Amino acid sequence: MKVLVAGGQGQLGRQLQEVHPHGVQGEFRGRDQLDITDATNVREVVGEARPDVLINAAVMPVEACESNPDVARQINVVGPRNLAEACRDFNVHLIHLSTDYVFNGRGCLPYQIDDPTGPIQAYGRSKLEGEQAVFGAHDRVTVVRTAWLYSKFGTNFMRTMLRLMGERDKLTVIDDQVGTPTWAKPLAEFLWAMARSSAPTGIFHWTDAGVASWYDFAVAIRGEAVRAGLLDSSAARVLPISTAEYSGTTNRPHFSVLDKSKAWAWLREQAPDVRVRHWTESLQEALTSLT
Numbered sequence: 001m002k003v004l005v006a007g008g009q010g011q012l013g014r015q016l017q018e019v020h021p022h023g024v025q026g027e028f029r030g031r032d033q034l035d036i037t038d039a040t041n042v043r044e045v046v047g048e049a050r051p052d053v054l055i056n057a058a059v060m061p062v063e064a065c066e067s068n069p070d071v072a073r074q075i076n077v078v079g080p081r082n083l084a085e086a087c088r089d090f091n092v093h094l095i096h097l098s099t100d101y102v103f104n105g106r107g108c109l110p111y112q113i114d115d116p117t118g119p120i121q122a123y124g125r126s127k128l129e130g131e132q133a134v135f136g137a138h139d140r141v142t143v144v145r146t147a148w149l150y151s152k153f154g155t156n157f158m159r160t161m162l163r164l165m166g167e168r169d170k171l172t173v174i175d176d177q178v179g180t181p182t183w184a185k186p187l188a189e190f191l192w193a194m195a196r197s198s199a200p201t202g203i204f205h206w207t208d209a210g211v212a213s214w215y216d217f218a219v220a221i222r223g224e225a226v227r228a229g230l231l232d233s234s235a236a237r238v239l240p241i242s243t244a245e246y247s248g249t250t251n252r253p254h255f256s257v258l259d260k261s262k263a264w265a266w267l268r269e270q271a272p273d274v275r276v277r278h279w280t281e282s283l284q285e286a287l288t289s290l291t
């Protein structure tokens with residue numbers, strides 16, 4: 001079977017490459033080889049490659065969307081629609097990535113798939129519209145909402161913390177935004193499992209297990225990194241601050257834990273070899289792999 005990955009040079013794209021299973025032909029296209037905002041380019045690439053499955057890992061990230069909502073719409077809405085239309089015409093299953101930020105964060109229990117959405121920043125609004133665009137264009141679509149991704153690739157919270165902890169004496173980190181830190185590797189394994197077993201359609205939630213604030217996550221990164229020898233014990237101390245005290249301008253949900261029961265039930269039936277990990281276990285493994 002053949003799987004084409006759009007956004008193949010981003011964090012998740014590179015993680016998908018790293019755990020690319022034997023027996024599956026993977027094509028990982030960066031923006032220079034597949035610009036999802038260019039409908040003609042999308043049709044040409046999908047028509048030539050004729051994959052069985054296309055995974056869309058291309059995105060305009062959170063902060064950039066706030067200052068460029070029009071470009072955000074092109075990448076996070078028009079691009080996914082272009083992909084869905086080409087997938088429809090060439091009978092390709094589309095797996096599209098989305099986000100916990102489609103919710104407003106005023107909940108206090110894990111968000112169910114069909115809970116009302118209500119994004120509170122440009123990124124979430126464009127990602128929600130992207131979900132609607134792909135379902136509106138094609139029947140064979142799976143949307144996987146994930147959250148708080150980190151890995152050894154690209155720019156992410158774990159890598160930023162490791163750098164800053166090595167440079168500073170102390171760091172302040174928000175303690176009143178709660179979600180689930182999620183290692184991109186198990187997510188990539190889940191996506192490959194879906195791609196290989198005629199993925200079901202509809203929306204799935206996927207993160208690692210458990211709950212944390214950004215502050216909890218930062219404290220755990222420091223502890224594990226010192227234990228693994230990536231930082232010494234003089235690394236920056238981590239101090240909690242509230243969202244109100246933080247200088248960032250983008251609205252972020254206070255609570256964005258996702259209910260994963262549908263994905264985990266699917267895995268138990270279809271791909272029991274893919275292991276669900278608590279986020280602390282993932283973090284330990286991710287940091288150990290950096291040593």
Ligand SMILES: NC(=O)c1ccc[n+]([C@@H]2O[C@H](COP(=O)([O-])OP(=O)(O)OC[C@H]3O[C@@H](n4cnc5c(N)ncnc54)[C@H](OP(=O)(O)O)[C@@H]3O)[C@@H](O)[C@H]2O)c1
Nearest residue numbers: 007009010011012031035036058059097099146147148149
């Ligand atoms: N990162 C998170 O914490 C997080 C949380 C929730 C959900 N997600 C979702 O997970 C998915 C993957 O995120 P990620 O962290 O891997 O993002 P990422 O590291 O920012 O990678 C996104 C990739 O998309 C590419 N791209 C941008 N515009 C494009 C275009 N017009 N055509 C083709 N490629 C384009 C970027 O290329 P350039 O470098 O050239 O711009 C980049 O390589 C996204 O759907 C995101 O919404 C991520």
